[in-house]
Amino acid sequence: MSESIYRRYVQTSVTLFLHCGDDYLFLKRSSDKRVDANRLNGVGGRVEPGEDYLSAAMRECIEETGYTPNYSDFEFSGVIKVEGGYDEDWVMCFFKIAVPDKHIPIGHHTEDGELMWLHKDDVLTSGYELVDDLNYCFEDIVKGERQIFATYSLNDAQKVVSISRGDIVK
Numbered sequence: 459m460s461e462s463i464y465r466r467y468v469q470t471s472v473t474l475f476l477h478c479g480d481d482y483l484f485l486k487r488s489s490d491k492r493v494d495a496n497r498l499n500g501v502g503g504r505v506e507p508g509e510d511y512l513s514a515a516m517r518e519c520i521e522e523t524g525y526t527p528n529y530s531d532f533e534f535s536g537v538i539k540v541e542g543g544y545d546e547d548w549v550m551c552f553f554k555i556a557v558p559d560k561h562i563p564i565g566h567h568t569e570d571g572e573l574m575w576l577h578k579d580d581v582l583t584s585g586y587e588l589v590d591d592l593n594y595c596f597e598d599i600v601k602g603e604r605q606i607f608a609t610y611s612l613n614d615a616q617k618v619v620s621i622s623r624g625d626i627v628k
Contacts, residue, residue: 469549470548471504471514471551472505472552473502474518476500476501477555478575481576482577482581483523484498484500484501485499485501485568485570485573498584499588499592500552501518502518505551511551515532522564523562532554533554534553535554536598536606536608544616590610591618604628605625609622
C-alpha cells in the first residue's frame with residue numbers, strides 16, 4: 459500500500475434542479491457566503507447525519523423553495539464526487555423535480571441568495587458564473603437520457619481540471 463494516503467473530509471449533499479417545463483430554478487448565492495459566493499447552482503444542501511439522499515432532497519426542496527413535491531416527482535440524475543478546490547471533498551446526489559408552476563412559495567429572496575428561473579437553453583450562456591461542475595453535467599441532467607456517475611477534480615480556483623465519468627444510459 460502506498461505511503462501517501464489521500465485524506466480529506468467529505469461532505470455529502472443533494473443538488474436539486476426544479477423545473478417547470480423548460481425553465482429551471484437556480485440559486486444565485488449571496489456575495490457574503492463562504493461557499494460559492496455569487497455563483498449559480500441548483501438548490502439543495504448537506505445531507506444530515508442518519509438521513510438518506512432522497513429524504514434530504516425532499517427536506518431541502520421544502521426548506522429552500524417551499525415547494526412540497528411528491529416523491530414520484532423526483533428523477534434521479536446521478537452522483538458526482540468533487541475532489542479538491544474546497545476545504546472538503548463533496549459527494550453530491552443530483553435530482554430533477556417537476557413542479558406545477560413558477561410561483562416560488564417562499565419567494566425569490568432567501569437567506570442564501572436569490573432564486574431565479576432560467577430557460578434550459580440559456581443556463582450555460584446566461585452570463586452568470588456557475589459552479590463549474592454544472593458546465594459539464596447540466597445538459598445531461600436536462601436531457602435525462604443517462605444517469606451520471608463521475609468524479610471531478612478541481613484546482614484551487616474551483617475549476618474542473620479532470621473528469622472521470624461512467625454513465626448509465628436509461
